[in-house]
Amino acid sequence: MSTRPRLLITRKVFPEVLARLAPHFEIDSNQEDEDWPRATLLGRAADRDALFVTAIDRVDRELLEACPRVRIVATGSVGYNHVDLAACAERGVAVTNTPDVLTEATADLAWTLLMATARRVCESEHWLRAGKWGRWSFDQWLGADVYGTTLGIVGMGRIGSAVARRARGFAMKILYHNRSRAANEAELGARRVELDELLREADHVILVLPYSAATHHVIGARELAAMKPGATLVNVARGGIVDDAALVEALRAGRLGGAGLDVYENEPALNPGLLTVPNVVLTPHIGSATRSSRLGMAMLAADNLVAFATGGALLTPVSAG
Ligand code: DGY
DSSP states (O other): OOOSOEEEESSOOOHHHHHHHTTTOEEEEOOSSSOOOHHHHHHHHTTOSEEEEOTTSOBOHHHHHHOTTOOEEEESSSOOTTBOHHHHHHTTOEEEOOOSTTHHHHHHHHHHHHHHHHTTHHHHHHHHHTTOOOOOOTTTTOOOOOTTSEEEEEOOSHHHHHHHHHHHTTTOEEEEEOSSOOTTHHHHTEEEOOHHHHHHHOSEEEEOOOOOGGGTTSBOHHHHHHSOTTOEEEEOSOTTSBOHHHHHHHHHTTOSSEEEESOOTTTTSOOGGGGTOSSEEEOOSOTTOSHHHHHHHHHHHHHHHHHHHTTOOOSSEEOOO
16 A cells, blocks of 8 residues: 555646656546536545645635645645635644746736737727728727836735836836835835825726735725726736626726726626626636746646655745734
8 A cells, every 4th residue: 555645636737747746646636627526526635635726726624624634735826815724724734835936927917918908909809800890090999008107006026026027118107005015116116105096096007916805805896986087907816806896887887998807706707797898808817827837836836745745845835824
């Protein structure tokens, strides 16, 4: 019988990641293209020592109680709001995440959504594909300027900083809102302001803050009403930071120029209203979706698991504090 620790991987990973893990673990992994039903996850986890999960697997007390042997949860994501850190800490379960490896790819997507939304790329492309382009006119598909305008970044961590670095190339005035002052604000040419000032002043707002109970609906009806008329809102952070129903109303009312969204409340289900407003660009949580980023995330999760299996120090532990 194998003496290697038993690992559960909740979805398909790259072959090179499996190869990295295989010498150290007895592995059970989801090889389907579908998520396991919750009951299956609880059953498969029951005899495991380690879990390799992703941002859409809820690691709560119910799951932890179902797998009392588990000593480590490695999430293949930088966000860890889906993991109950307090419950893990009570049971002596270590948690790791995957910072850094997805920073630039996610900042690129934030920028993609900003440009596509401000310049109405998707709306006008759909119109063109529908065969409606018969003539050119001066007032056709007018969008919003990006170069030389004011950008508001909510959350100035790694990804926020990467977004700000890109904004410098667009000669933008950069405002940010963050709990604490960013050590690199001078280098980024960014000024820290209260959220209300940022919403009032920014032509474009990008959300890159972590989700928690404290940031739930940070952008709701009141905040949307406080935004500059015609402004663009981009969310590459987490669903739940924006009140999607309030956003649909603001878009319908024409208060905002548009919204570029990669994350949603209750994803993969969407607020149906989002599909009925024209001035939104919607992507299916692909912020980190380049091969190098996704491989980097999965490999970093694997490296943390190997460190656990070999008694080494975890590379990127997350603490409950
Ligand atoms: C993350 O890493 O948190 C991204 O949202 C991908 O899940």
